[in-house]
Amino acid sequence: MSLLEVKDLRLSFSGPPLFDNAAFNIAERECVCLMGRNGCGKTTLLKILAGEASADSIEIIKSPHTHIAYLPQEVPTDLRGEVFAVVSQGLRSGLESYEGEVLVHTAISRVELEPTDLCENLSGGQKRRALLARALVSQPDLLLLDEPTNHLDIPSIDWLENFVKRLDCAVLFVSHDRAFVRNMATRILELDRGQISSWDASYDRYLELREARLEAEERQNALFDKKLAAEEVWIRQGIKARRTRNEGRVRALQKLRQERSERRERQGQVKMR
Template sequence: MAEFIYTMKKARKAHGDKVILDDVTLAFYPGAKIGVVGPNGAGKSTVLQIMAGIQTASNGEAFLSPGYTVGILLQEPKLDETKTVLENVQEGVAETIALMARFNQVSEEMASPDADYDKLLAEMGALQEKLDHANAWDLDSQLEQAMDALRCPPSDADVKVLSGGERRRVALCKLLLQKPDLLLLDEPTNHLDAESVLWLEQHLSKYEGAVVAITHDRYFLDNVSQWILELDRGRAYPYEGNYSTYLETKSARLKIEGQKDAKRAKRLTEELEWVRQNAKGRQAKSKSRLARYEEM
């Protein structure tokens, strides 16, 4: 497999006069956990959609390395409204369900006196290996646990009547069960309660694939991220470490760059101290603090 899961080379993207990416070159490691931050309007969601293949760069290159899969949670995800909640979630493991169905079918075929046992045994062995690799033997339990942890609506609920928040939880559950190599999340903690956010943090920390997440939940960024990617005025600045480390590093850089950035450095220091405070009531996020951050 390639050294990098996703690569941008001199990538450029603009919406009218608004430059989102200005000759940006980046490379993402497999398994990396990356939080994306930046002012409102910096194009964070657009960048994720480029990485998902929904949008394209105007110039340069932006590509997923061959052999890898990608999945994205959009702010307004689409679900199949002809299916129930459970049926939508099961789409995330459709390949595994198909393998299980074929395994059961082969088992039935072996009961026939006219069966080609050698051929069927070989196929059953191959199927069992794939099912073992997918940890598929307790698939129903995995679905139930994920749906419960994310507070999904009842399994038989009609998707057409779900609220926006309920639809996002169903879409997130489906995506996590799908397990893409590159998992792109646009505000994943929106509409989740504190227990669900904690479960998601723990799940992503153990996730084998790469994760790139946009979120205003600073505790989530602190607990999950190994890197922070800052987008600002068409530029992309990677910082190794979690959100607190990013605040420290950027504050120090601004102080070095000169007195003109002293005010921004002070705000970053204040933001860092706020993040370090007791995480009580993390779901009741301070809107004033977030507004100040977006001005930095």
């Protein structure tokens, strides 16, 4: 069952649109990896879904009770104080004091920290656990994770994988960690040239399917460019192109030129580690 559906997502700065009428959906309890080259808009998309950034236009279809929590890529440099106080910041408003306290203690226990631990004394991985608890204490239906394995050692990544797999919510994450994506993703969303495509496949199968699609796209573009080049040669013949019976061909050439000018080429590759 669909938990969240996004339609008509548009956002432009300078240059080509970051999102060009993009659309996608997230189902309940699935773990989806959002992939794309650096700078294509992955973090921006997570922030839009989290309500921390805005789009030029967007339609989000979800239940009024659907709650989204976001764990950003970087640990704040000013993260200080007891873990209990930090995690409590994630509580939803309207909870009774006792109920909120139980939720905070439960979340802290799940990430294997102590309520009285001081965040300034924690390791980088432990700070991420505290922030994860702060996100989970709100009991989200969808958890957004931006590069969750950054700066983590192998044992911490293993812990995170096992923890996320046990969550009772949907997860949308961005990662350049090949092993993490391979172990976690049940589906791939690819952000490419302003569009979002869904690949209902494992990470390795997605790579195979994407390569085949790109090869087909290159062949199609080559045929298009060859036809356009031939028509450009014809139009330069001059008077023949101005004859009435050739006006349709001239209009067709103008359309080819327009299509070619609107084509967005791939910029760079997704860098995995």
